[in-house]
Amino acid sequence: xxxxxxxxxxxxxxxxxxxxxxxxxxxxxxxxxxxxxxxxxxxxxxxxxxxxxxxxxxxxxxxxxxxxxxxxxxxxxxxxxxxxxxxxxxxxxxxxxxxxxxxxxxxxxxxxxxxxxxxxxxxxxxxxxxxxxxxxxxxxxxxxxxxxxxx
Numbered sequence: 183x184x185x186x187x188x189x190x191x192x193x194x195x196x197x198x199x200x201x202x203x204x205x206x207x208x209x210x211x212x213x214x215x216x217x218x219x220x221x222x223x224x225x226x227x228x229x230x231x232x233x234x235x236x237x238x239x240x241x242x243x244x245x246x247x248x249x250x251x252x253x254x255x256x257x258x259x260x261x262x263x264x265x266x267x268x269x270x271x272x273x274x275x276x277x278x279x280x281x282x283x284x285x286x287x288x289x290x291x292x293x294x295x296x297x298x299x300x301x302x303x304x305x306x307x308x309x310x311x312x313x314x315x316x317x318x319x320x321x322x323x324x325x326x327x328x329x330x331x332x333x
Contacts, residue, residue: 184227185257193229197257204303205262208311209255212264215312219320220252230254230265238324243331252323253315261292261299264311268318270296271326275317279310286310 187193190209194202209229213222220231225248232249235241242250254265269276283291286307292299300306318326 186227187224190222190224190229193224201257201262201303204306205255205257207308208262208264208300208306211308211311212253212255212315215315216253217316217319221249223249225249225251226254228254228256228263228265233320233324237320250324250327252318258299261301262303262306264298264300265296266298266314267296268323268326269314271330272318278317279314282310282313283307 185193185196187196194206194209197205212231216231219233219237221234222229222231224230225232230251231253232251234249235247238250240250242248252267254263256263256265269279280291286309287305289302289305292301
């Protein structure tokens with residue numbers, strides 16, 4: 183579910199009111215813990231963090247001329263989704279997250295290849311999200327992206 187918006191604040195204002203506070207808290211948790219160099223903004227109908235074209239001029243191969251996506255957040259119909267492309271591209275990071283999740287939540291992990299779904303707003307493991315956000319630098323993400331692209 184994409185939410186057309188022109189800014190992060192605009193996006194948050196358009197999600198259900200009962201989710202706005204927790205969505206903002208998750209957004210701030212990621213923003214406050216990401217290594218320097220990622221740029222926040224709105225793309226692909228969600229809010230997120232990208233590697234700016236100034237840092238990686240080649241950009242995203244699927245959308246030439248656009249920044250390289252790294253993480254994103256979306257308010258879906260029944261959950262908040264956190265997308266982390268690094269977990270999709272680096273199996274060790276995914277393994278770490280899957281191992282750590284039960285230490286931070288009583289819920290069963292609900293995720294796809296890069297999407298973590300949070301259905302219970304009062305049970306989001308913010309400390310784990312903060313740890314995950316710290317795990318990959320811009321340079322590491324670019325190197326992983328380029329090496330996977332060449333395969």
